[in-house]
Amino acid sequence: MGFFDKLKKINIFASFGSELNDDFYDELEESLILADTGMDTTLELVEELRRRVREKGIKTLEEARSCMVEVIADALNAGDGELNLSTTPSVVLFIGVNGVGKTTTIGKIGAQLRGEGRKVLFCAADTFRAAAAEQLTIWSDRAGVDIIKQHEGADPAAVVFDAMSAARARKSDVVLVDTAGRLHNKQNLMNELNKISRVIDRELPDCARETLLVLDATTGQNGLIQAKQFKEAAGITGIVLTKLDGTAKGGIAIAIAKELGVPVKYAGVGEGIDDLKPFDAADFAQALI
Ligand SMILES: Nc1nc2c(ncn2[C@@H]2O[C@H](COP(=O)(O)OP(=O)(O)OP(=O)(O)O)[C@@H](O)[C@H]2O)c(=O)[nH]1
Ligand SMILES: [Mg+2]
Numbered sequence: 678m679g680f681f682d683k684l685k686k687i688n689i690f691a692s693f694g695s696e697l698n699d700d701f702y703d704e705l706e707e708s709l710i711l712a713d714t715g716m717d718t719t720l721e722l723v724e725e726l727r728r729r730v731r732e733k734g735i736k737t738l739e740e741a742r743s744c745m746v747e748v749i750a751d752a753l754n755a756g757d758g759e760l761n762l763s764t765t766p767s768v769v770l771f772i773g774v775n776g777v778g779k780t781t782t783i784g785k786i787g788a789q790l791r792g793e794g795r796k797v798l799f800c801a802a803d804t805f806r807a808a809a810a811e812q813l814t815i816w817s818d819r820a821g822v823d824i825i826k827q828h829e830g831a832d833p834a835a836v837v838f839d840a841m842s843a844a845r846a847r848k849s850d851v852v853l854v855d856t857a858g859r860l861h862n863k864q865n866l867m868n869e870l871n872k873i874s875r876v877i878d879r880e881l882p883d884c885a886r887e888t889l890l891v892l893d894a895t896t897g898q899n900g901l902i903q904a905k906q907f908k909e910a911a912g913i914t915g916i917v918l919t920k921l922d923g924t925a926k927g928g929i930a931i932a933i934a935k936e937l938g939v940p941v942k943y944a945g946v947g948e949g950i951d952d953l954k955p956f957d958a959a960d961f962a963q964a965l966i
Contacts, residue, residue, distance in 0.1 A: 680963030683922040690742040694719040714896040714928030753958035755934040764885040766844040773891035775858030779918035784816025785953035800840035801826035802833040806859040834872040841880035919945035
């Protein structure tokens with residue numbers, strides 16, 4: 678089984694007749710829009726397919742399918758898809774609205790990085806609810822990594838401060854910072870993230886840093902709006918797209934990459950520890966179409 682087998686396919690290439698006519702392109706457009714690719718992105722993709730079909734003299738549906746996979750994979754390549762973990766320690770901040778999968782994603786990535794032989798530290802900077810640190814603690818046990826936490830209601834920046842000190846003292850390779858889920862339209866998001874950011878700058882100047890926005894794929898176009906707002910407020914370096922299992926809205930990945938120019942770096946397809954992988958554009962395009 679491939680990693681993206683749980684993704685719902687856009688079936689037009691299997692169900693359509695044999696001719697590459699206007700009806701075919703119309704139906705393809707419709708399918709892409711239904712998959713939440715978004716109007717603008719869909720029109721661009723289909724236009725690009727028509728152009729390549731003309732240029733290459735493509736006649737069959739099967740060739741057009743391969744061509745469409747390439748068009749989508751190209752659209753998904755929006756910058757470096759790899760995490761920058763070039764310094765010791767490196768810091769990765771996870772942000773996003775409530776319930777998108779931040780804590781779960783940290784657990785999964787922590788397990789993977791540890792599996793690669795890296796020394797990982799979790800930082801429970803979601804102090805909003807006591808249950809948040811507990812949930813991350815369960816994941817730290819599962820992943821076999823250390824965790825820094827404080828009491829409920831503590832200043833998130835203070836937890837980050839502790840984690841930065843611990844990372845230095847323990848010579849951690851990477852610190853994964855969990856933050857409280859919140860709405861993107863709140864000014865205090867920016868304030869809190871700025872504060873966290875200043876602590877990291879002061880404690881670990883010159884460390885490699887990523888800010889990953891976690892997005893629930895099932896929220897479709899609403900996810901795209903969130904991404905735009907978080908990008909403005911927090912300067913994100915990548916996206917983690919979760920809950921791609923079973924959703925028919927996989928096209929959102931293309932819309933994000935194309936409209937925001939921010940790469941999708943990880944994809945989640947379930948709740949288990951292995952249900953997350955670095956995002957592979959070609960694999961994803963192949964699975965979608
Ligand atoms: N099906 C599926 N469920 C997922 C995936 N990722 C996370 N979940 C589930 O989504 C729910 C919320 O996940 P959390 O990790 O708690 O989300 P969060 O963003 O940390 O939530 P808050 O801290 O409340 O903002 C949990 O039940 C997870 O198991 C995924 O890729 N697929
Ligand atoms: Mg959480």
